[in-house]
Amino acid sequence: MSKVIARQIDNILKGDKFLRHKQNKKGNTAIYSRKHPTAKSVRVVVDSSIDLASGKANSRVGVKLVYINRAKSWREITRECITDARGLASLIKKVEAAEKLVKTCKFCKAKKFKAKTGNTVCANACWTAWSGKKKSASPKKKTSQKITASAVKKAAKTPPRKPQKKSSQKSSQKKSQKSSKKIVAEILPGDLVTAELIHCDVFKADMTGSILGVVMSVDKYGRVKTNWTANTSTVPEWELPNTDHYHVHMANHYRFKVLSRSVEWAEAA
Numbered sequence: 383m384s385k386v387i388a389r390q391i392d393n394i395l396k397g398d399k400f401l402r403h404k405q406n407k408k409g410n411t412a413i414y415s416r417k418h419p420t421a422k423s424v425r426v427v428v429d430s431s432i433d434l435a436s437g438k439a440n441s442r443v444g445v446k447l448v449y450i451n452r453a454k455s456w457r458e459i460t461r462e463c464i465t466d467a468r469g470l471a472s473l474i475k476k477v478e479a480a481e482k483l484v485k486t487c488k489f490c491k492a493k494k495f496k497a498k499t500g501n502t503v504c505a506n507a508c509w510t511a512w513s514g515k516k517k518s519a520s521p522k523k524k525t526s527q528k529i530t531a532s533a534v535k536k537a538a539k540t541p542p543r544k545p546q547k548k549s550s551q552k553s554s555q556k557k558s559q560k561s562s563k564k565i566v567a568e569i570l571p572g573d574l575v576t577a578e579l580i581h582c583d584v585f586k587a588d589m590t591g592s593i594l595g596v597v598m599s600v601d602k603y604g605r606v607k608t609n610w611t612a613n614t615s616t617v618p619e620w621e622l623p624n625t626d627h628y629h630v631h632m633a634n635h636y637r638f639k640v641l642s643r644s645v646e647w648a649e650a651a
Contacts, residue, residue: 383438390467391430391439398474400428410434415448421481423450424493426474429462441466445477447484449493449505457495457505459484489574489596491611508596564650567638569606569626573597574642577622583630588639589615593622600626606638 395402400414412432418424429444446462460480465473485494487504494502565583569575575595579587595610604626610619623638627650637647 383433383436383440385438387441387467388430388432388437388439391432391441391443391470394467394470395428395430398471400426406434418447418478418481421493424448424459424481425450425456426478427456428470428474439467443467443470443473445470445473447477447481449495451492451505451507457493459493459495459505489594489611490609563630564627565630565647566604566627566650567640567645567647569597569600569638569640569645571597571599572642573638573640573645575608575638575640577617577636578639579634580628580632580637581634582632586634589617589636590639590641593617594641595622 392402395414398416400416403413403415406413406429409429410433412430412434414428414430415425418426425448427446427448430439431442431444432439442464443466444462444464446458447460448456449459451457460477463473463477485502486492487494487506487508490504490506490508492504492506492508495505497503563583573596575597576591576593577589578585579589592613592615593610594612595608598607598609600606606624606626608622608624610622613619613622617636621636623636626638628635628637638645
């Protein structure tokens, strides 16, 4: 081990704008890191091999990439590569370029990493946002009404009423009531959603496969905030759904279609 090698490594890293960490929770060597030059939430991490106690180094320097997830935790997205002081600057460039080969989550666009289970999973663990949500309650079965014998006899004795002509006023009122029907669905934070095209209350098109998003929040007025992670269609984002309700008189419009659980649109009570 040598203090000369330690100074050489320290000069290379500081010259490349690396910051030295105050401590190393996994060992007794100095750790340096900085942001990746192009990838968001990715850091280049260097284990300098400089001993924190003696200040000496053995010239076996490790370089890797980590992803900083939503919980501010590090997830190693590349294996640590080893080199000496002479090859350090070159290795850093090669590891940075390897970022493009790391798989990305198709839902939240975070980098994937190899978990302790051996599976390659999302660094944000975004699936946990909707995996625990309860499925919407299944519709209640309609109970058939029992017609008693006395009711049948009473109905037979009662003469049928003559049909009355409906007034134009009543007709317009019913038409108005029908057009103002409010259709709602249970949209929850964490739902994986797409969109479907509706004309009034008639289904027109399903955008599954071209539009994908994750619901971030729903306020008490039914306004829905969505992170649209993918949109390969020609539909602009301002036309995509943003509420958990709509009225049947509306012409062509888009409503949510929940992919992560079973959700039905129904008339508001």
